[in-house]
Amino acid sequence: MNAPLKHTSEAATTFVRRHIGPSPRDIGAMLETVGAKSLAELMGQTLPSSIRQKAPLDLGRALSETEALAHMTALAAQNQVFTSLIGTGYSGTILPAVIQRNILENPAWYTAYTPYQPEISQGRLEALFNFQTMICDLTGLDVANASLLDEGTAAAEAMALAERASQVKTKAFFVDAEVHPQTLAVLRTRAEPLGWNVVVGDPLTDLDKAEMFGALLQYPGTSGVVRDLRPAIATLRAKGALAIVTADLLALTLLASPGELGADIAVGSAQRFGVPMGYGGPHAAYMAVRDALKRSLPGRIVGLSVDSRGQPAYRLALQTREQHIRREKATSNICTAQVLLAVIASMYAVYHGPEGLTHIARTVHRRAAVLAAGLRKLGFAPRSDVFFDTLTVDAGGKQSEIVARAVAERINLRIGNGMLGIALDETTTAETVEAVWRAFGGKLAYAEIEVGVRDTLPAELKRKKAFLAHPVFHAHRSETELLRYMRKLSDRDLALDRAMIPLGSCTMKLNATTEMIPLTWPAFGSLHPFAPREQAAGYHALFARLEKWLADITGYDAVSLQPNSGAQGEYAGLLAIRGYHAARGEPHRKVCLIPSSAHGTNPASAAMVGMDVVVVACDARGDVDVDDLRAKAEKHSKNLAAVMITYPSTHGVFEEHIRDICDIVHQHGGQVYLDGANLNAQVGLARPGDYGADVSHLNLHKTFCIPHGGGGPGMGPIGVRAHLAPFLPGHPFTDGATPHPVGPVSAAPSGSASILTISYIYILTMGGEGLQRATEIAILNANYIAARLQPHFPVLYRNAKGRVAHECIVDPRPLKNSAGVTVDDIAKRLIDYGFHAPTMSFPVPGTLMIEPTESESKMELDRFCDAMIAIRNEIAEIEAGRWKVEVSPLRNAPHTVHDIADDAWARPYSRAEGCFPAGVSRSDKYWSPVGRVDNVYGDRNLVCSCPPVTDYAEAAE
Template identity: 80%
Template sequence: MTAHRKLSNEAATTFARRHIGPSPRDIEAMLDTVGAKSLQVLMSETLPASIRQQRPLDCGKALSESEALAHMSEIAGQNSMVTSLIGQGYSGTLLPAVIQRNILENPAWYTAYTPYQPEISQGRLEALFNYQTMICDLTGLDVANASLLDEGTAAAEAMALAHRAAQAKSNTFFVDHDAHPQTIAVLRQRAEPLGWTVVAGDPARDLDKTDVFGALLQYPGSHGAVRDLRPTITALRAKGALTVVAADPLALALLASPGDLGADIAIGSTQRFGVPMGYGGPHAAYMAVRETLKRSLPGRIVGLSIDARGEPAYRLALQTREQHIRREKATSNICTAQVLLAVIASMYAVYHGPEGLAHIARTVHRRTAVLAAGLKKLGITPLHENYFDTVTVAVNGQRQAIISHAAHEKINLRLDDTTVSIALDETTTPAIVESVWRTFGGNLSYAEIEAEARDAVPAELKRSSAYLTHPVFHAHRSETELLRYMRKLADRDLALDRAMIPLGSCTMKLNATTEMIPVTWPEFGALHPFAPREQAAGYHAMFKQLERWLIDITGYDAISLQPNSGAQGEYAGLLAIRAYHAARGDSHRTICLIPSSAHGTNPASASMVGMDVVVVACDARGDVDVEDLRKKAELHKDKLAAVMITYPSTHGVFEEHIREICDIVHANGGQVYLDGANMNAQVGLARPGDYGADVSHLNLHKTFCIPHGGGGPGMGPIGVKAHLAPFLPGHPAVDGGSATVGPVSAAPYGSASILVISYLYILMMGGDGLTRATEIAVLNANYIAKRLDSHFPVLYRNARGRVAHECIIDPRGLKTTSGVTVDDIAKRLIDYGFHAPTMSFPVPGTLMIEPTESESKAELDRFCDAMIAIRREIAEVEAGRFTIEASPLRHAPHTVHDIADDNWNRSYSRTEGCFPAGSSRTDKYWAPVGRVDNVYGDRNLVCSCPPVADYAQAAE
C-alpha cells in the first residue's frame, strides 16, 4: 500500500475537496457569518479543551479515486472465486442486470432516508408494500414486515414475540436441531440475558419432554430434509405454544406454505432473491405472522392509507419508531430495516413473477434430484428421502479425500463431523453437478443420470395455494416495462440525489460513487460467509486495516465488525459490559443510567440485556444533569452496570462535563457506553477512548459513508477498551462457539460487503481529510444556526454560543401565536423541494437539523431561505391574512392535483401554494400524494396487496 501513498499535495486533497461541500472561499464567508476568525478558533469554541485530540489521525495520506480503485482491485484479487455449495442459509443467485443498474447502483434508491415522511417516499414504500405482499403470499400468513436484519436475528425477534404472545407461561424455547447453526447461536445469546432457556433437539422425539412457550422449525432443514411439520405444530398448539417456521422463500414456490401447515410465525432470509451473498450481507430477512399477532410484529410495516384528497397513499404503520415511544418497554430495539435489499428482493419477484420463481425452484430441485441420483449410482445414499435443494451424505471415513477433491474442483461443500452437505442454487449448472460427482470419485454424465432421476418433494407437501397473484407481479415481464416501473417509483421519492436531507441524528452525507463501485464486484459479492478463511484473504486484509483505522479514530483498543446495525452495536456493547461484570463476580450489576434525552434504542437495548433502566435528568441547557447523575450513581453504586450517553449530546452540543460524567460512573463501579451516532462531530478532533468511554458503536451508515438505502443497510461495529476486548461477540463459524459472548448477527463479520464503502472513504480522505470533514460539519451546523436563529430560535448551545454538528430550532411558541405545528413546517418544506429535519426528537415540537460536511453553501442557503420564507408565511397567519387551517402550511404538500384543480377556492393563489417564493418552476419536485392521514391508516390497516378477487369485485 505504501507505493500508493506517494502523492502530491494536490492529489491528496482531490477527493476530500469533492466530498466536502463548501469551497475555501465559501468557508471564509461562512466563518465571517458565524463570527469565528478561523476553523481552528471555531473548533476551540465548540469542543471542550479537555477532550481535544492532541495528535493528528494516523490514517495515512489520501489516495486519489483512481488509485483507490486500483488498490481495491488488488484486494479483490486476494479473494478466491470458488463455487460455494455450502448452503446454511446463503445461496448463489442471479441479480437481473436491470435491477442491479437501476436499484442497487442507483443513488435515487441507495441515498434515500427512512420513509418517515411518507409524502416523499411513495416509490420505495410501494416497493416495500410489494415485498410484504410477496412474503405474505409465499408464507401463507396474514401480515409481514419490511424488513429485518438477517435470518438469525429474525429468529431471535420471533422468539421474543412468541414469549410475549403465547398462552404458555414457560421460559423455555425449543429449536429444531436441524436449524442453521448460526441461528441457534444467535437464539442462545438473545435468550440468556433474559433468563430464557433454548433447548435444541429433534422435534419428533424431544418436544414432548419439555414445556415451552414456542419452537422454531427449519423448513427445509439446514441439512436438506423436507419434513411434514403439521404434527409438531399441532402438538405445540396443544401446549399453548407458538410455532415459528424458518422457511426458504424459494422452496416455498414448490412446498406447502408455513401458513398452510398451521404455523403462527414465519421467518427467513430473502437473500437468494437476487441479493449477492457478500460474505454475509447485507440481506433482507422477513417475518410474517397470523392476523392476531400483527400488533406484536417487530420492525417496520408499510400500510396503505389515504391522503388529503382521499387518494391511496402508503405510510409506515403501527409501531413506527416504537423505541422512542415505549423506550425500555419496547418489544425490540430494531431501528434499521434492510430497505434497499428488500426492494431488490421485491423487484426480483416482480421481474420473475410466480411462473418465473416456480421455474427457478423446479430447476434447482431437479438438479438436486439428479445430483442425488448420481450419488446413489456411486454407492452413496443421501440421508434424506425428501429434500428441496440440499443433499446430505455420510462421510464414512472419506473426509480428507472429499476435502482434497473438492479443492481440486474449486468447490466448497458443507463439512460437518460425520456428514457432507451439498446445496444447489440457481447458479448451479450441470457441469457443477458433474464436478460434485468427481469430488466423490465418480465420472458421470449429467444427461445420462437425469433420465432416471426422480423428484423428492413428497406429494402431501406440494404447494397447492396460489401466490404472487397481484397484477404487479405480472405486468412487468419485459425489461422495458420493468425499467419504466423502477424509474416511475424512483421519481416519486426525494433522496439525496435531489436535495439536502437535513436530518439531525442521522447523518445524510455524500455516498461517493467511487466508494460504491466495488460493492458489486463478484470478488466481494459472490463469497459465502462460511467459505474457508484463506479464500477471503482480501476481505480479511481489509478488515484488519479498517479496524486499525477505527482504533486510531476512536482511541479504543479493539473493534468488532459483526453488528450489522447501530441497534445491534448497542446490544453487543452492553453484552460486553454485562459479561465483563460477570467475569469479575459482579453479575448483580444490572442498573443502566440513561439520560432522558437518549435515542430510544438505548433503553430498549439495555432492557434486552437484562438491565434495569434508571433515567437521569437533563438540565435547562439540554446537558446531562451532573448532580442528578452523581446522586443516582451513588445511590445504585452496588448495582451500577453502565451509563449510556450520546456525545455530542442528542441536543447537538458538546457537554463540558463529559470527563466528569465518565469519572463518576467509573468511581461507582460502572462502565461508560458512549453512543457513537454523533461521531461525525468528533473524527480527528476527539476520541471517546481518551476521555473516559469504555465502548461505543460506530454508525458506518452515518459517519463513514455507507448509504442509508431508504432505511437500511446499516453497520454498527463496536470499539472497546482492552478490558472489554475478551467480551466482543464471537461466532461458531470462527471460534466453534467457545467465545464468552455469542453472536449478535448471523454472519461473523456482519454485512461485510458494504465495509468496502467505509474502507474507501477513509482511504481517499486520509487523516487530514477526515479531520477537515468534521470541522466543516461543525461549521455548516453553526452557519445554519446563525442564519435561522432570529426566525426560529436555536434551543441549545454551549457556554460559548456554539452548537456541534447539528442544532435544534424551536417553533413551539408559534403554535400559540398562529396554530402552526411542526408537521405543518415539515410538509411545507416539501413544496420547497426539501426533506424535513428530524421532527419532535429529542424535544417534542422542535426540529433538529444536521447539514453534514457534504452540503455546499449554496444548498445551505437554499434551505435557510426556504425556512425563512416559511416563517414569513407563519407571520401572515399571525397577522390574520388567513387562518392556519386555510393557509398553504396546513394544505402542504401541494401536488399536481392542486395546480390542476378546476375548483380552486383557497385563500391563496395556486402560484403561492405550488411554487412558493424561491422555489424553481423548472426543477420542481412534486410530491405524488397530499398529506397522508395517519389515523385512518392505523384504523384501517392494509399491509399487503388485496387478492385478485377484490379487483374483480370492484370491476363489477
C-alpha cells in the same frame, strides 16, 4: 499479503475537495456569518479543551479515487471465488442486470432516507409494500414487516415475540436440531441475558417432553430434509405455545406454506431472491405473522392509507419507532431494516413473477434430484430421500479426500463430523453437478443420470395455493416495462440525488460513486460467509486495516465489525459490559443510567441484555444533570453496570462535563457506553477512548458513508477498551474449540461484510487530514444554519460559548400558540420547497433537529435556510390574519399536481403561492405524488399487503 498503499500529494486533497461541499471562499464567508475568525477558533469554541485530541490522525496519506480503485482491485484479487455449495441459508443467485444498474447502483434508491415522511417516499414504500405482499403470499400468513436484519436476528425477534404472546409462562424455548447453526447461536445469545432456556431437539419426537412458550422449526432443515411439520405444530398449539417456522422462500414456491402447516410466525432470508452473498450481507430478512399478532410485530410495517384528497397513499404503520415511546419497555430495539435489499428482492419477484420463481425452484430441485441419483450410484446415498435443494451424505471415512478433490474443482462443500453437505442454487449448472460427482470419485454424465429421475417432494407437502397473483407481479416482464416501473417509483421519492436531507442525528452525507463501485464486483459479492478463510484473504486484509483505522480514530483498543446495525452495536456493546462484570464475579451489576434525552434504542437495548434502566435528568441547557447523575450513581453504586450517553449530546451540544461523567461512573464500578451516533462531530478532533468511554458503536452508515438505502443497510461495529476486548461478540464458525464468552449478535461473523468496502474507501481517500476537515466543516455548517435561522426560529440549545456541534435544534413551538402552526405543518410545507424535513419532535417534542453534514455546499445550505425563512414569513401572514391556519399553504401542504390543476380552487392564496413558493424553480420543481397522508386512518384501517386478485375482478364487474 496486504495490497500496497500508494500515495500522491495531489491525492491528499482532490477527493476531500469533492466530498466537502463548501469551497474555501465559502468557508470564509460562513465563518464571518457565525462570528469566528477561523475554523480553529470555531473548534475551540465548540469542543471542551479537556477532550481535544493531542495528535493529528495518522492514517497515511489519502489516495486519489483512481488509486483507491486500483488498491481495491488488488485486494479483490486476493479473494478466490469458488462455487460455494455450503448452504446454511446462503445461496448463489443471479441479480438481473436491470435491477443491479437501476436499484443497487442508482443513487435515487441508495441515498434515500427511512420513509418517515411518507409523502416523499411513495416509490420505495410501494416497493416495500410489494415485498410484504410477496412474503405474505409465500408464507401463507396475514401480515409481514418491511424486512429485518438477517435470518438469525429475525429468529431471535420471533422468539421474543413468542415469549410476549404465548399463553405459557415458562422460560423455555424449543429449537429444532435442524436449525442453521448460526441461527441457533444468535438465539442463545439473545435468550441468555433474559433467563430463557433454549432446548434443542427433534420437533417430531421431543416436543411432548417439556413445556415451552414457543418453538423454532426449520423448513427445509439445515441438512436438506423436508419434513411435514404439522404434527409438531399441532403439539405446540395444544400446549398454548407459538410455532415459528424459518423457511426458504424459493422452496415455498413448491412446498406448502408455513401458514398452511399451522404456523403462527414465519421468518427467514430473502437473500436468494437476487441479492449477492457478499461474505455475509447485507441481506433482507423477513417476518410474517397471523393477524392476531400484527400489533406485536417488530420492525417497520408499510400500510396503505389515504391522502388529503382521499386517494391511496402508503405510509409506515402501527408501532413504527416504538422504542422512542416505550423506551425500556419496548419489545425490540430495532430501529432499521434492510430496505435497499428488500426492494431488490421484491423487484426480483416482479421480474420473474410466480411462474419464473417456480421455474427456478423446479430447476434447482431437479438438479438436486439428479445429483442424489448420481451419488447413490457412487455409493453415497443422501441421508434423506425427501429434500428440496440440499443433500447431506455420510463421507464414509473419505471426507478429506472428497474435500480435496472438491477444492481442486474450485467447489466448497459443507464439512461436518464425517458428513458432507451439498446445497444447490440458481447458479448451479449440469457441469457443477458433474464436478461434485468427480469430487466423490466418479465420472458420470449429467444427461445419462437425469433419465428417469423424479422429484422427491411428497404430494402431501406440495404447494397447492397460488401466490403473487397481484398484477404488479405480472405486468413488468419485459425489461422495458420493468425499467419504466423502477424509474416511475424512484421519481416519486426525494433522495440525496435531488436535495439536502437535513435530518438531525442521521448524518445524511453523500456517498461518493467511487466508494460504491467495488460493492458489486464478484470478488466481493460472490463469497459465502463460511467459505474457508484463505479464500477471503482480501476481505480479511480489509477488515484488519479498517479495524485499526477505527481504533485509531476512536482511541479504542479493539473493534468488532460484526454488528449489522446501530441497534445491534448498542446490544453488542452492552453485552460486552455485562460479560465483563460477570467475569469479575459481579453479575448483579444490572443498573444502567440513561439520560432522558437519549435515543430510544438506548433503553430498549439495555432492557434486552437484562439491565434495569434508571433515567438521569437533563438541565435547562440540555446537558446531563451531573448532580442527578452523581446521586443516582451513588444510590446504585453496588449494582451499577453502565451509563449510556450520546456525545455530542442528542441536543446537539458538546457537554463540558463529559470527563466528570465518566469519572463518576467509573468510581462506582460502572462502565461508560458512549453512543457513536454523533461521531461525525468528533473524528480527528476528539477520541472517546481518550476521555473516558469504554465502548461505543460506530454508525458506518452515518459517519463513514455507507448509504442509508431508504432505511437500511447499516453497520454498527463496536470499539472497546482492552479490558472489554475478550467480550466482543464471537461466532460458532470462528471461535474454534473454545466457546467465546459472548455469542454472536449477527448471523455472519463480519456482519454485512460487503458494504464495509464503502467505509474502507471513504477513509482511504480522505486520510486523517481530510477526515478532520470533514468534521470541522460539519460543525461549521451546523453553526452557519443556526446563525441564519436564529432570528426566525430560535435555536434551543447551545454551549456556554454560544456554539452548537454538528446539529442544532430549532424551536417552532411558540408558533403553535401565535398561529396554530405545528411542526408537521412546517415539515410538509418544506416539501413544496423541494426539501426533506429535518428530524421532527426528537429529542424534544414539537421541535426540528437539523444536521447539514459536511457534504452540503453553502449554496444548498442557503437554499434550505431561505426556504425556512420563507415559511416563517408565511406563518407571519397567519399571525397577521391574512389566512386562517386551517386554509393556509402550510396546512394544505404538500401541494401536488392535482392542486395546480384543480378547477374548483377556493383557497385564500393563489395556486402559484401554494405550488411555487418563493425561490422555487418552476422548471426543476419536485412534485409530491400525494397530498398529506392520513396517519390515523391508516392505523385504524390497516392494509399492509396487496389485496387478493379477486378484489380486482369484483371491482371490474
